[in-house]
Amino acid sequence: xxxxxxxxxxxxxxxxxxxxxxxxxxxxxxxxxxxxxxxxxxxxxxxxxxxxxxxxxxxxxxxxxxxxxxxxxxxxxxxxxxxxxxxxxxxxxxxxxxxxxxxxxxxxxxxxxxxxxxxxxxxxxxxxxxxxxxxxxxxxxxxxxxxxxxxxxxxxxxxxxxxxxxxxxxxx
Numbered sequence: 001x002x003x004x005x006x007x008x009x010x011x012x013x014x015x016x017x018x019x020x021x022x023x024x025x026x027x028x029x030x031x032x033x034x035x036x037x038x039x040x041x042x043x044x045x046x047x048x049x050x051x052x053x054x055x056x057x058x059x060x061x062x063x064x065x066x067x068x069x070x071x072x073x074x075x076x077x078x079x080x081x082x083x084x085x086x087x088x089x090x091x092x093x094x095x096x097x098x099x100x101x102x103x104x105x106x107x108x109x110x111x112x113x114x115x116x117x118x119x120x121x122x123x124x125x126x127x128x129x130x131x132x133x134x135x136x137x138x139x140x141x142x143x144x145x146x147x148x149x150x151x152x153x154x155x156x157x158x159x160x161x162x163x164x165x166x167x168x169x170x171x172x
Contacts, residue, residue: 037148041095041100044137046091052084052089055087086106097154100144112138115135
């Protein structure tokens, strides 16, 4: 019996043997998943950046404030400004890959509120002022909270620079 194998094509630990092509495929798949998350993060960040920028620098802030006022929300301008800044600054952070999981959490809250307060009782589709677009943005943010930023993120560079620097300072 070859070293590391038990009977019936199983290793000593009981897991099934995998041939080299399966291992290669899983390695490629894992590498590509990181890049897929990067594409999702950057695209989601651009959408939030543009949406928040349109509200911040265009006429969107007053529209959001009026809509919140119709819902009888206290301090609608303050809340509209907060939501706009979350979208704009969150979009910037996502595009750069900074604090992806933490930034995505308030964006999830904004999208849940958007679906619950601005879209009902409309249907799913955008043509009927539905929530399909908000649901897609919500899903992207939940995915980023769970899976992280992907490959090309500044937070990875910061971690590789900050941790060794902090360790050097702590040893000194």
